[in-house]
Amino acid sequence: MKYLSLRMRLTVLTGVILIMTTILLTIISISSANNKFVQPLTGLEGTHVTIEEMQIDEKQTNETQEFDLKTPSSPNENSKYLEEMKTVNKKFQFQSLIWMIVIMVIGVGAIYFVAGKALEPVKHLRKSIENINEHNLSDRINNINSKDEIGDLASEFNKMLHRIENSYTYQKNFAANAAHELKTPLTTMKTGIQILKLELSPTIDDYKENLEITEESTQRLIDIVEDLLMLANNHAVKFSDKIDLHQMFETIAQEVAPLCAEKNITLTLNNCKESIIGNKILIYRVFSNIIENAVKYNKTNGMIEIICHDQRDCIRISIADTGIGIEKEDLPFIFEPFYRVDQSRTRSLGGSGLGLSIVRSIIEKHKGRIHVKSANNIGTIFEIELLKN
Incomplete structure (x- = not known):
């Protein structure tokens, strides 16, 4: 699947909601206009309507004046009046669709722009994280000052870096100390062997002394290894x-x-x-x-x-x-x-x-x-x- 940025995903999801809402409002608006202006006048076609029957009250007259229409004063004007109403209704529908598209485009663009501004701290956080490795674990993220979830994330990440730094330092020190402790008895044994080799004619006592030193050093190595195994042992044991x-x-x-x-x-x-x-x-x-x-x-x-x-x-x-x-x-x-x-x-x-x-x-x-x-x-x-x- 092709990579899709968080900004684009937010834009798509929010844009879908905006488009659906805009379409729904446009449909409701057009439907309301049809019910209000077209359906009440369909009965005028093919019928004889007197002037008295076509008269409307002052309130209805004011509403129709918004479309610059006049109430028919005679039956001969019925057909022309209906055509004008249909033309106005079509014009209203066309304008509604145009405004719907304009609102969609402007709304999606605004969402994309606002999402980019809102996610700007995330970009800074990502760039800061990219530069952190085992050589600069002491560095911290200090350029995120937002008082929101992103700021909390940066703060928690700094805490995690602190724990990782301590753990990394602990492991380095542990490895160095373990190597030193293991090296000491090995060096002692090697020194004893070298001294014994330098003797032109070593005696039995020399061999015994060297064996004792080797035995003590070997036992110390065994003790260290056993302690290390005990310290690292995470296997389940009975505590009952x-x-x-x-x-x-x-x-x-x-x-x-x-x-x-x-x-x-x-x-x-x-x-x-x-x-x-x-x-x-x-x-x-x-x-x-x-x-x-x-x-x-x-x-x-x-x-x-x-x-x-x-x-x-x-x-x-x-x-x-x-x-x-x-x-x-x-x-x-x-x-x-x-x-x-x-x-x-x-x-x-x-x-x-x-x-x-x-x-x-x-x-x-x-x-x-x-x-x-x-x-x-x-x-x-x-x-x-x-x-x-």
């Missing part, structure tokens, strides 16, 4: 498991007990007797990750306290520690993939930088919420809200 919070936290406490013993950290569990509904494996990973971080970044002789608050339709779980805390400017970004509060500190303690991103993703899949409060060198509090049983 009944999870006993007390039992889950007791199991996690047993797992982190050796780490707590190294720093003499006390872990307490209060009022966690409720149950929640969700995926047991995913929820376990959420709290295991948070509690492990609370241990890693805690101080010697520190404390970790887990408190459950029963609310109307959810359970609010608070995990507070007395650790090194998080800087205020870092708090908005801690759930971003590969974001590290302190590069040297986090690398020395291990981890891929994806833990909290996975935590947030899992909680969102459970239709829950997570909040963080922290003060540098004082401690951090994670608050998680999940639907209860």
Whole structure:
């Protein structure tokens, strides 16, 4: 189908309505004229009409004077009078048709002109959109000032550009960070192999040391890939498991007990007797990750306290520690993939930088919420809200 502009479509549709209306009014006008001037006089043909019978009142005389006609004063003038009336009627019909065509042409032209003016902002919007690509997503549409649907469309398009720009930037940063994290263990393995090759006569201990480094780097690669798969996994999982919070936290406490013993950290569990509904494996990973971080970044002789608050339709779980805390400017970004509060500190303690991103993703899949409060060198509090049983 040939391209038809919006301006032309509006002109055609509105023009059809105008033409139909004009034709209808013309038909009604001609029909009314025929009924008014022709039909009442048809009885004059072939009949003898007296002067008294042909007389009309003053009002009717005034109406006929518009056509410059005279009422017949004798029967001999009947035929001439009828011919004049027919001529006037035909002239009226002809003029009506001419005016109908003139009105149609002028009306359609006016519609085309007005439609073009009304759609002028759409042209500006189209031209602005054509110039936007992945290299100038920061540009915005600023030349649309109309206070109507077109202005609203431009405003919403600017909002969409903002979201796309953020998403595009996020994807670029994510790809760069992922490549960096994957490159680090690979570089470590390659360096170990190169050093081993430089040895003229490497010993068994050299081989063992290199194997240990390779094994650690390989495991780190596996952890990163598994975390990436977990973060990108959108497949449907079951969220119908009944999870006993007390039992889950007791199991996690047993797992982190050796780490707590190294720093003499006390872990307490209060009022966690409720149950929640969700995926047991995913929820376990959420709290295991948070509690492990609370241990890693805690101080010697520190404390970790887990408190459950029963609310109307959810359970609010608070995990507070007395650790090194998080800087205020870092708090908005801690759930971003590969974001590290302190590069040297986090690398020395291990981890891929994806833990909290996975935590947030899992909680969102459970239709829950997570909040963080922290003060540098004082401690951090994670608050998680999940639907209860």
